[in-house]
Amino acid sequence: MIWIIIFLFSCYALLILALTFGFNKIKLFKPNHYKAQTNFSVIVPFRNEAENLPLLLKAIVALKYNFNSVEFIFVDDDSNDASVAIINNFFTSDRFLKTVNFSILKNLRKSNSPKKDAIATAISKAKHNWIVTTDADCILPENWLITLDNFIVQNKPKMVVAPVNYKVNDTFLAQFQLLDFMSLQGSTIGGFGINFPFLCNGANLTYQKEAFLKLNGFEGNTSIASGDDVFLFEKFKNVDKKAVQFLKSRDAMVTTFPVKTVGALINQRLRWASKTSKLKSIKVKLIGLLVFLVNLISIYSLFLSDNEWAAFLPILAKMLIDLWLFVPTIAFYNHKKSFVKWYFLSALVYPVFSVFIVFKSLFSKYNWKGRSFKK
Numbered sequence: 131m132i133w134i135i136i137f138l139f140s141c142y143a144l145l146i147l148a149l150t151f152g153f154n155k156i157k158l159f160k161p162n163h164y165k166a167q168t169n170f171s172v173i174v175p176f177r178n179e180a181e182n183l184p185l186l187l188k189a190i191v192a193l194k195y196n197f198n199s200v201e202f203i204f205v206d207d208d209s210n211d212a213s214v215a216i217i218n219n220f221f222t223s224d225r226f227l228k229t230v231n232f233s234i235l236k237n238l239r240k241s242n243s244p245k246k247d248a249i250a251t252a253i254s255k256a257k258h259n260w261i262v263t264t265d266a267d268c269i270l271p272e273n274w275l276i277t278l279d280n281f282i283v284q285n286k287p288k289m290v291v292a293p294v295n296y297k298v299n300d301t302f303l304a305q306f307q308l309l310d311f312m313s314l315q316g317s318t319i320g321g322f323g324i325n326f327p328f329l330c331n332g333a334n335l336t337y338q339k340e341a342f343l344k345l346n347g348f349e350g351n352t353s354i355a356s357g358d359d360v361f362l363f364e365k366f367k368n369v370d371k372k373a374v375q376f377l378k379s380r381d382a383m384v385t386t387f388p389v390k391t392v393g394a395l396i397n398q399r400l401r402w403a404s405k406t407s408k409l410k411s412i413k414v415k416l417i418g419l420l421v422f423l424v425n426l427i428s429i430y431s432l433f434l435s436d437n438e439w440a441a442f443l444p445i446l447a448k449m450l451i452d453l454w455l456f457v458p459t460i461a462f463y464n465h466k467k468s469f470v471k472w473y474f475l476s477a478l479v480y481p482v483f484s485v486f487i488v489f490k491s492l493f494s495k496y497n498w499k500g501r502s503f504k505k
Contacts, residue, residue, distance in 0.1 A: 135427055135444065142424045143451045145417065150454045152323025153316055159379040161273060161280035166196035168279040171256035171339070172264065175237070175248035177207040177499045179266035180216055182387075186266055187220045191230060195275040201231040201257055205248040207499070208237065213266075241352035244499070245332075249358055250347055259340055263358070264384055265333045269297070273381040278336055281377045288373035289366045290336040291318065291327070293383040295463050305472035306479060307388035307395060308465060313452070316459035322376035327367060328414045332359030334384040337366065345369065355503040357405035364409060380462075399487045400496035401503070422488055424448060425481035449477045 176183065190202060204217055214234060221232050235255060237248045253261060260282065264270065281290060296311050298304040318329040342362070351361040367374045389395050406418060428445040460469045495502050 138420065138423050138427065139444070139447055139451070141420055142448070145420065146451050146455050148324050149317055149320030150458065152320035152326075153455065153458050155323035156319055156376060156378045159277070159281060159377055159382075161277045161381060163280060163283075164194070164276055166199040166276065166279055168199070168260055168282050169258040170200045170260045170262050170275060170278070170336075171252070171258040172200060172202045172262045172275075173205065173249055173252040173256070174202065174264055174266055175205045175207055175245050175252075176209065176213055176266035177244070178209045178211045178213060180209075180211040180213050182267035183213055183216050184220070185269050186264075187217065189268075189270040189272075192272050193270065193275055194272050195279075197230055200275060201233070203252040203256060204232065204234045205237050205252050206234060207244050207248050241348075242503070243348070243352050243355050243358065244501070245356070246348040246352055246358045253339055253342060253347070256339055259338055260336060261339050261342065262336045263332050263334075265386060267386055268294075268333055269385040271381055271383060271385075274384070277379050277382040278377065281375075281379075281382075282336075285375055286373075287375040288338050288341045288370065289363065290375055290377050291322070291330040291363070292334040292336065292377040292379070293319070293463070294331045294333045295383050295385045297385050297387055298465075298468065300468065300471075302472065302475065303390075303392065303395070304388045305468055306476045306483075308468065309473065309476040309480065310399075311388075312456065312459050312463060312465065315463065316455045319376055319378060319459070319462075320455060325371075326413070327363075327371070327374060327376070328409075328411065328417070330359050330363045333386055334382070335359055335363075337362070341366065341369075351408070354405060354408055355498065356401045357408065360405055360409060364411070378462075380464075383463075396487070396490070397496045397498065399483075400491050400494060401498055403487055403491040404496065404503075422485065425484045428481040429485055445478065445481065448481070449474070452477065 174186070206214055217232070217234055221230055235251055237244065238251045239247050241247055249263060262278065278290060278292070293315060296308050298308045314329060318331070321328045345365045348358065348362060351357060363374065389398055409415065428448055431441050431444040456469070460466055
């Protein structure tokens with residue numbers, strides 16, 4: 131048994147080392163021109179986002195980009211709050227606001243995936259070839275579009291994956307989510323750096339409409355409620371991996387927020403688990419299995435080992451291994467202070483939570499935006 135544990139942890143260490151190497155290999159990107167050369171259609175699906183939309187809308191009008199070169203398409207997924215009114219009032223009530231080309235569409239439901247339907251609805255009406263997706267609970271940096279524009283002009287991609295950050299308060303629930311999310315972001319960047327991209331986030335994803343249509347969009351995975359990002363990402367990557375690129379830039383970093391309750395966190399992670407388990411790549415599934423087994427061993431040792439040293443050794447080893455990737459990731463996303471304070475406690479709880487989500491996802495439905503979905 132001990133040799134199996136040593137083998138698994140050795141494989142895990144090699145994985146994290148490889149991702150850390152990949153993370154550091156990708157250089158920071160800075161824009162070198164500020165004249166808009168790319169036309170964008172920015173798509174924002176929303177459902178009952180009255181609380182979050184004001185921050186997004188203020189960020190939109192603060193963008194440093196030629197507003198003649200961009201349209202914003204908001205897609206209402208059957209909201210029953212004031213979301214639609216908030217968007218309309220914001221863009222029409224203040225004569226000092228920049229002229230923003232915006233529209234609000236009703237989601238045309240055709241499948242079991244409301245968000246995929248919303249994006250497809252918007253793409254069918256989009257005027258421009260470059261599609262950008264983000265979420266209604268996001269804050270956009272002022273140089274977001276100009277940085278995307280620079281990257282597209284210089285690198286000629288067909289899909290651009292860009293960073294997503296969390297804005298968190300100083301509570302354990304928020305900091306725990308930050309730890310989990312930073313591990314995903316670090317792995318995302320690291321995967322691109324070793325030429326094995328396997329993650330992305332739809333809150334900051336850009337791609338060509340022409341390529342989307344050639345790939346038949348979301349066809350083939352519309353029975354899965356989530357995954358508007360990773361399944362499309364998988365399609366683009368399978369056709370031309372070199373054309374799918376990561377934009378490592380703070381100027382293009384979108385910020386969102388952790389959920390506020392434990393119940394909401396469980397539902398969110400169940401939703402994430404539902405899509406990752408449906409990915410086609412055997413290599414990605416093996417990585418998921420390795421991470422799960424390392425977490426499972428860490429729990430087993432804590433609760434079932436008679437030897438105190440042996441009980442804590444696996445989880446302490448995992449904490450140290452994870453630091454290799456966490457240190458550069460936390461530095462890039464600017465969370466050094468909170469990371470030092472909360473890392474040990476969060477890393478101690480994480481294996482229990484992770485294994486719980488895996489087992490629960492095998493048998494449970496999850497709730498999302500007031501709706502219940504099967505895995």
